[in-house]
Amino acid sequence: MTWKAGANIFRAGYIYSYIALEEPIYYAPVGYDGSIANRYSKYMVTLPDGREYRTLDMNFKHQMNEIFIDDELKLLGGRLTLDAGLRYLMITRWATNLIPGVTHYNVGGSYSQPLPQVSASYQITPNDQIYIDGTTSYRAPASVQVYGEVFSTSSPNPASKQSSLKGEYAIGEEIGYRHYSTVNVALSLFNYNITNNQITSSQYINGIPLPSPIEAGGKTSRGAQGEIGLRPWHHWSPYVSAQYLHATTDNNIIKGNDLLPTRGKRAVQSPEFSAAVGISYDDGSVFGNFAFNYVGSQYSTIMNDEKIPGYETANITLGYRMRKLWFAEHPQFQLNVVNIGARNYLSGFQSISTNAKATRGIYGTTIAGSSPLYLSAGGVAAIASLSTGF
Helix, strand or coil: CEEEECCEEEEEEEEEEEEEEEEEEECCCECCCCCECCCCCCCCCECCCCCECEEEEEEEEEEEEEEEEEEEEEECCCCEEEEEEEEEEEEEEEEEECCCCCCCCEEEEEEEEEEEEEEEEEEEECCEEEEEEEEEEEECCCCHHHHCCEECCCCCCEEECCCCCCCEEEEEEEEEEEECCCEEEEEEEEEEEEECCEECCEEEECCEEEECCEECCCEEEEEEEEEEEECCECCEEEEEEEEEEEEEECCCEEECCEEECCCCCECCCCCCEEEEEEEEEECCCEEEEEEEEEECCEECECCCCCEECCEEEEEEEEEEECCEECCEEEEEEEEEEECCCCCCCEEEEEECECCCCCEECCCCCEECCCCCEEEECCCCEEEEEEEEEC
8 A cells, every 4th residue: 555645655565475385205216227107206116004105295384474664755856765664574384294203293483573674865966866775684494394304215313304493684784876877887885784694505315405504693794886887879888897795704603512613704605706797789680798707716614614716707699680571570599608718617506514624613622524515517508599579
């Protein structure tokens, strides 16, 4: 609902969502060529009593209620805009695990969080604006699997136990400047403080990668970013952007009965510097673009004892667009070439670990390490496509 009175606009609303799903992991015998008899869960491996053999058999339900209010006020002839709002988020999740002998048959959690936000912007000229904002955000435990016990075929004990992860809460501030004209410019400084930081990771159980988020305590992210782009000029549009990021872990991480000395370490998956350069051309018929990206090195362990090096990628697109061909409207041929340098590099993380090497904890015990798992980028790829409208 929206109510407008003069220079003031008031909004209020309600959001509801409901999700119900099944999360089974079952097995089928394979033939000599690796194929199975049926891909629609028929002829699965069964137990003596006829039930399908499963290592996860979860019925999961999620319900979210959210109410929000927001007020916007324009002053000084519309040049100054002030905005303040509040959302109140309520999430309930519950699940049953039908695997025989599980410790936790009924599991779940309830989460609620008020989320205020404020912002202000001032239009210096019709083409120039400065702004400042303060925001909050919340994320409940990200994976369905964290609520239940996942079993392995090699052991009667759970390979993944129900976790009591807390929700992630973040407070952010940003101040910036924007210029809109033939040349568009955006510059900003930002600061984010996160509690109960959830790091997306996974673990392999029977060769299956299952989500396994890590709760990494507090995190602070500060930095600057900027971008410059040119509106089409003689059909050409160049673009440049860059970001500097200083992200750190704010406290020591619990590991068993000890603490890892992680306070002040660089946050995982947080490149200190990244940049992009691109240029595009489009005269209505011939079109194309070139994009180059650089991503700095990133730590894969919270202890900063292993990381992937920085990498560069370059992609190119070329195409031709016809105006009309018989009954076809604007038929178009396009060629995309990905990773034109054909570089082999580690492009991301399959899993994160707290420490790769054995580390002495705060209380003197030796904490064994475990290696992270990485994703390897593919080689050069060329994709041609032909499309049209009618």
